[in-house]
Amino acid sequence: MAEIGTDRWVDEVERRRSESGALGRLGQILSRRWLAVFVVVALVYPFVVGGDFGIRVGVNALLLALLALGLNVVVGYAGLLDLGYVAYYGLGAYGYAFLSSDQFGIHAPTLLVVAIVAIVVFLVGALLGQPARRLVGDYLAILTLFFLQAFIELALNLDRLQLPFVDGPLSITGGPNGISGVSPMEILGFRLGQVRDYYFLLLVLVVAVAVGLGNLERSRTGIAWRAIREDTLAAEQMTIPTGALKVIAYATGATIAAVSGTIFAAVQLGVFPQNFTVALLIVVYAALILGGEGSIAGAVLGALIIAMVPELLRTPTGARFLFYGGLFVGSVALLRPWRRLAWVAGGVMAVGVVAKVIVMTLWPAVAAGEGGGLFDRWLIRFDPSAVTLVNVLFVVMIVLVLAAIALRAPWRRDPLIVLAAYTLVLVWENRLVETPSITRQLLFGALLVVLMAVRPYGLLGRRRVEVV
Amino acid sequence: MEFLLQQVVNGLTLGSVYALIALGYSMVYGILKLLNFAHGDVYMVGAFAGYAVLVGLGGPADPRVPLAVLFLLMFLAAMLVSGALGVAIERFAYRPLRNAPRIAPLISAIGVSFFLQNAALLVLGARFRTYGTAKMIDPGTGLHWGPLRISLVRIIVIVSAVLLMVALQVLVKRTRLGKAMRATAIDREAATMMGIDVDTIIIVTFFIGSVLAGAAGVMVGLVFSRVYHFMGFVAGLKGFTAAVIGGIGSIPGAMLGGLFIGFAESFSAAYISSTFQNLIVFLILIAFMLIRPWGLLGTPELVKV
Numbered sequence: 150m151a152e153i154g155t156d157r158w159v160d161e162v163e164r165r166r167s168e169s170g171a172l173g174r175l176g177q178i179l180s181r182r183w184l185a186v187f188v189v190v191a192l193v194y195p196f197v198v199g200g201d202f203g204i205r206v207g208v209n210a211l212l213l214a215l216l217a218l219g220l221n222v223v224v225g226y227a228g229l230l231d232l233g234y235v236a237y238y239g240l241g242a243y244g245y246a247f248l249s250s251d252q253f254g255i256h257a258p259t260l261l262v263v264a265i266v267a268i269v270v271f272l273v274g275a276l277l278g279q280p281a282r283r284l285v286g287d288y289l290a291i292l293t294l295f296f297l298q299a300f301i302e303l304a305l306n307l308d309r310l311q312l313p314f315v316d317g318p319l320s321i322t323g324g325p326n327g328i329s330g331v332s333p334m335e336i337l338g339f340r341l342g343q344v345r346d347y348y349f350l351l352l353v354l355v356v357a358v359a360v361g362l363g364n365l366e367r368s369r370t371g372i373a374w375r376a377i378r379e380d381t382l383a384a385e386q387m388t389i390p391t392g393a394l395k396v397i398a399y400a401t402g403a404t405i406a407a408v409s410g411t412i413f414a415a416v417q418l419g420v421f422p423q424n425f426t427v428a429l430l431i432v433v434y435a436a437l438i439l440g441g442e443g444s445i446a447g448a449v450l451g452a453l454i455i456a457m458v459p460e461l462l463r464t465p466t467g468a469r470f471l472f473y474g475g476l477f478v479g480s481v482a483l484l485r486p487w488r489r490l491a492w493v494a495g496g497v498m499a500v501g502v503v504a505k506v507i508v509m510t511l512w513p514a515v516a517a518g519e520g521g522g523l524f525d526r527w528l529i530r531f532d533p534s535a536v537t538l539v540n541v542l543f544v545v546m547i548v549l550v551l552a553a554i555a556l557r558a559p560w561r562r563d564p565l566i567v568l569a570a571y572t573l574v575l576v577w578e579n580r581l582v583e584t585p586s587i588t589r590q591l592l593f594g595a596l597l598v599v600l601m602a603v604r605p606y607g608l609l610g611r612r613r614v615e616v617v
Numbered sequence: 618m619e620f621l622l623q624q625v626v627n628g629l630t631l632g633s634v635y636a637l638i639a640l641g642y643s644m645v646y647g648i649l650k651l652l653n654f655a656h657g658d659v660y661m662v663g664a665f666a667g668y669a670v671l672v673g674l675g676g677p678a679d680p681r682v683p684l685a686v687l688f689l690l691m692f693l694a695a696m697l698v699s700g701a702l703g704v705a706i707e708r709f710a711y712r713p714l715r716n717a718p719r720i721a722p723l724i725s726a727i728g729v730s731f732f733l734q735n736a737a738l739l740v741l742g743a744r745f746r747t748y749g750t751a752k753m754i755d756p757g758t759g760l761h762w763g764p765l766r767i768s769l770v771r772i773i774v775i776v777s778a779v780l781l782m783v784a785l786q787v788l789v790k791r792t793r794l795g796k797a798m799r800a801t802a803i804d805r806e807a808a809t810m811m812g813i814d815v816d817t818i819i820i821v822t823f824f825i826g827s828v829l830a831g832a833a834g835v836m837v838g839l840v841f842s843r844v845y846h847f848m849g850f851v852a853g854l855k856g857f858t859a860a861v862i863g864g865i866g867s868i869p870g871a872m873l874g875g876l877f878i879g880f881a882e883s884f885s886a887a888y889i890s891s892t893f894q895n896l897i898v899f900l901i902l903i904a905f906m907l908i909r910p911w912g913l914l915g916t917p918e919l920v921k922v
Contacts, residue, residue: 230720232727280907286719287652291857292906295899298854302896427850431731438724540740547736551709580739590735597728601721602713 183446184359191352195345204344208416210456211351212409217436217448218358219405224434225443226371227398228378229281232430233293236300237274237403239425241266241410243304246328246420252320259334263411267404274403281399282392285381297430304422327421334415347416354412358405359445366445374398375443428590435593438600441610450609459592462585472577476570489563496567497574501527504571531579539580546572619764624887625880630771630840632879633778637833638856639863639871640785641703641826647802647866648822650719654726655706656830657853658733663699663831664844665737667691668746677749684753688773688839695831703827704820712816730850737846745845748838774836781832782872785825789868798822802866830856851895855882858902864915873913 167177191211195204216238223231244266248257257265280292308324322328334341334350341347365371376384377391385391414420432455440451461467484490508516508529515535531539549569556562581588600607638660645653670691675681682690710729714722750756750770759768789795800808801818809815837852838844855878863874878898885897911917 224720228720230723284906284910287646287650287723288861288906288910290723291652291861292903294854295902298851299896299899299903302893302899306892306896428731431727434724434727543736543740551705554709584739587735587739591732591739594728594730594732594735598710598725598732601717601725601728602710605714605717605721 183450184356187449188352188356195348201344204348206457206460208344208348208351210453211348211355212413212416213433213436213456214355214449214452215351215358215409216406216433217440217452218355218362218445219402219409220433220437221402221442221445221448222362222365222374222398222405223402224437225448226366226374226378227395229395229399230286230290231293231399231402232290233277233296233300234402234406234433235425235427235430236297237270237406238410238413238429239300239304239420239422240270240273240403241407242414242420242424243322243328243410244269244407245411245414246331249415250328250331252323252328256332259336259415263408266407266411270407271400271404274400275396278396278399278403281395297425297427301422301425304425322422325422327419327424329419331414331418331420333418334412341415344416347412351412354408355449359449362445370394370397378443431590431593431597435596438597438605438607441607444607444609447607447609451607455593459585459589462582462589465582468582468585468588476573480570484566489559493563493566493570496564497570498527500567500571501574505529528578529575536580539576542572543576543580546576619766620887622765624883626765626767626771627883627887628880629876630774630879631882632876633775634833634836634840634875635852635856635859635878636872636875637778637781637829637836638852639859639875640782640868641830642857642860643863643865643868643871644798644822644826646860648798648805648819649711649722651711651722652726652857653706653711653823653826654723654853655710655729655733656703656826657849657851657856658730658737659699659702659706659827659849660830660834660837660852660856661737661844661846661849662702662733662834663695663827664834664838664848665741665746666698666831667695667835667838668748668844670694671748677752680753687753691835692777692832695835696828697831699831699834700824700828703823703830707820707823712819730853734846734849741846743846745843747842748844750839750842770839774840777832778836781829785829786868788825794818794821855898858898860912861902861910862905862912864912867912867914870912870914877913 191207194207198204198207216234220231220234223229223234245262247253248255248262248265249259250256277296281289284292304322304327305325307321308326309318310321334347336350341350373384373389373394376387376389377394381391413424417424436451436455437448438451439454440447440449442448458471461471480490480493484493505527515532515538516529546569549565549572553562553565553569556565581591638656641656641659642653645651645656671677671680671687674687674690680687706729710725711722714725754769756768756770759766759770759772787795789798797808797813797818798821800811800813801815805815808818833852834844837848856875859874859878860871861874862877863870863872878901881901882894882898886894889897905912
């Protein structure tokens with residue numbers, strides 16, 4: 150039977166297309182048995198990477214996967230654009246910190262804490278989700294974004310509260326300094342003291358949530374959610390209680406976020422307001438959308454990619470691998486036929502050599518000394534004092550890339566692509582490699598825009614047919 | 618009394634800036650039904666463009682041109698850069714998504730906003746820049762009228778904001794272009810059939826909205842003397858709040874909403890609590906969203922099936 154919100158004809162074509170060829174068949178196996186493949190890979194991972202840092206990256210990836218799974222319920226199934234999602238992650242983390250640290254001197258058993266947090270946040274989500282009954286689309290998005298802002302403001306400012314009948318200022322959230330000294334989790338007498346323990350705990354949780362959501366997806370509730378997403382009015386006519394189901398979706402997503410928040414607080418042994426900003430929201434959305442909203446496997450895959458790949462940026466070698474790999478794949482995919490690719494690549498080389506000669510003779514002050522390496526005949530390495538020049542080049546690069554996208558005629562486009570590619574390499578080698586944290590954010594921002602334009606349904610999402 | 622009047626002046630200054638930002642949101646929403654999240658960052662870029670002109674012409678201590686010319690050039694540069702940026706954003710982030718599901722342009726807008734913030738962080742660094750207005754104009758000069766004191770900078774800001782809004786109103790109500798914009802806002806398809814080039818109208822709308830945001834950026838720089846890469850986010854949120862409170866899609870509504878937010882903010886900072894000033898603005902918005910989502914001057918939207 151055809152899935153809700155898809156077209157049978159499109160489905161057929163998609164299926165035939167995806168099953169053809171060896172790669173397609175591999176994809177088929179992966180998509181049917183993805184959870185088993187994921188579990189095996191995830192179990193092997195900590196023994197392969199060994200070090201504590203690698204496991205920490207794994208923990209972050211699994212946390213992101215859990216967050217993406219929760220967001221998938223809200224955005225992917227029910228179609229509610231929730232920009233306050235990260236606030237519930239924060240609520241969970243703060244909730245755990247309140248109940249198991251010296252902040253209020255409470256150290257409750259972990260399972261009890263998590264249960265309390267989950268129930269409370271579910272209720273809070275159900276309360277704050279009420280507007281979803283009436284508001285649609287953008288209005289809900291902005292309202293929830295304000296929830297997030299309100300949460301951050303509260304977390305930052307509830308540290309010197311003057312209450313009647315209480316002596317002195319009362320600190321609830323610890324303000325900008327947050328709460329540190331949160332105790333680690335202790336489940337059934339087993340103390341989770343190491344990052345490795347949390348890795349396996351998260352793995353179990355991700356699998357449990359994925360399986361649970363898989364069942365939910367096929368249940369009456371899941372089908373009703375997707376019906377609401379596709380056409381709320383029609384769903385209401387089918388006697389689906391749209392308002393209540395929207396609120397349930399919203400609160401379910403919030404609860405999943407809150408539970409991941411408790412683990413986050415325990416791994417980090419503290420909570421700080423700056424952990425729960427819009428930057429994290431963007432990362433979760435990027436993960437969900439890259440994977441394909443509405444797809445459980447997609448949410449997990451997207452989260453793993455988004456969490457792991459930027460780690461490559463930390464070392465210059467990894468960053469180079471990522472950048473030139475991306476450039477190579479991009480140019481092979483976009484510059485067809487091969488002749489054109491060859492001519493563009495040759496053009497970039499020529500431009501590089503000429504530019505290097507010109508700069509070295511006319512303006513030697515901006516270039517740093519020669520180093521040994523593959524690129525050195527071709528790539529200008531700027532002196533650290535010429536950082537303004539590189540910043541200007543960064544802006545020029547953006548303009549060139551956009552111009553190359555805008556122009557259609559190949560005889561005007563190809564020279565621009567050559568220039569754009571060269572400045573891109575120049576800026577990357579001279580500036581972006583040195584600022585991995587900013588580069589990562591820039592890439593996420595660009596990824597969202599490009600994905601929306603090229604493949605809005607993500608890697609594993611299904612192409613939807615708009616109901617007109 | 619004096620304190621109260623000071624808050625009124627404060628509210629008026631803040632309000633005119635928010636109104637200018639709100640206009641951009643409102644116009645774009647009116648025509649495309651699209652929430653342009655990147656609008657706040659366009660305003661940030663405008664503020665930096667004005668700053669670049671200021672520094673390029675000798676800095677606040679000894680500018681190379683007369684002050685009036687300097688201010689004019691700063692405004693012009695900010696407006697042109699912002700306008701061009703707005704058009705570019707429309708062309709590359711929104712136009713490919715004209716027929717996509719409604720969630721797509723919104724996510725694309727978030728991406729653009731994030732990209733712009735981090736590009737500014739990369740190019741300009743995280744530190745605050747100051748316009749140093751006090752060095753150009755003595756803060757003492759201005760209107761002294763009994764207990765009322767308005768500094769010259771604030772007068773410049775309020776007057777230029779009013780001028781821009783009047784110009785916009787004339788443009789929208791009295792010219793053929795404005796008529797085409799209003800027609801496109803009411804019904805895009807019908808406007809196309811009447812021979813209106815909708816794509817051009819959309820570009821013009823983005824340009825005008827972004828120009829106003831750029832001007833607002835310079836104004837904030839002049840009055841509050843602080844510009845930084847993240848300033849667009851909260852200002853954008855407040856501008857959007859102003860647009861919603863006034864009634865999104867309505868131009869006089871955006872102005873009214875801007876003033877409302879400006880007054881709410883300056884009075885709550887003065888009389889309630891400055892720590893929770895932002896929170897109070899957010900609470901007002903949440904209340905409005907729940908009680909009267911179509912705003913003060915808007916009309917409730919009918920859903921046609």
